Amino acid sequence: DAGVIQSPRHEVTEMGQEVTLRCKPISGHDYLFWYRQTMMRGLELLIYFNNNVPIDDSGMPEDRFSAKMPNASFSTLKIQPSEPRDSAVYFCASSYRAGQGGYTFGSGTRLTVV
C-alpha cells in the first residue's frame, strides 16, 4: 500500500484565496482525520470521519474551514477565504476501527498564506 497520500505537498497562496487540500486514505481504513500542526500549538485535530460521515468537527476553527469525504478513498479540506494565520502544516491520517494499532499519517501539506 502507498500509505496516506496528500496533495499538494506545498501551497503558497495570497490572503483571501480559496485553498483545497486533498487526501487519499489507506484502502480499508474506515476513519479519516485532518490535523493542523504549528510550532505553538502542536498537532490539533480539526475534524474526523467514520465511514465517510463527519463525526466531530469541533476542532474546525471557523466557518472558513470545511471538509468533505464524498467516498471512502478521497477527502478534501477547504479554506475560504484563507488568512495568514492559517499558515501551518496540515496532515491527513487514517486508521482502522478508531485507531486500534494507531494512525497512519500522510506527509502533510505545508500551507503558506501571504
Place this chain on the structure above:
Amino acid sequence: QKEVEQDPGPLSVPEGAIVSLNCTYSNSAFQYFMWYRQYSRKGPELLMYTYSSGNKEDGRFTAQVDKSSKYISLFIRDSQPSDSATYLCAMRKIGNQFYFGTGTSLTVIP
C-alpha cells in the same frame, strides 16, 4: 490544563546515550498509549503502541506506562544520530480520538 503534557525540550545527547522521553496526563480514562517519531518536514510515524501498564520493548526502544501515576515514558538505548527527530506521545480513551502531546525535539550528536 492540557490533557497531555510533554516537555518540548530541546534535548541534545551524545551518540550511544540512553534517552528518556516523558509525558504526563490528567484523564484516568486514557487506556491506549502511543509514541510517534516525526522527522523534519515529514508526517509522524508510529513507533510504539501499548494498552496496559508496564513495559513494552521493541529493539532499542522501550515504552513504559504507569497508569497509577498517569505517566508514560519512551526509552531509547544506544541512541544514534538517525534517532534525531521530534517524538510525540499520544493517548486515547476507548472508542475515541487520540490526544497528542506537543512533542520533544531530540538531537543525537555523533
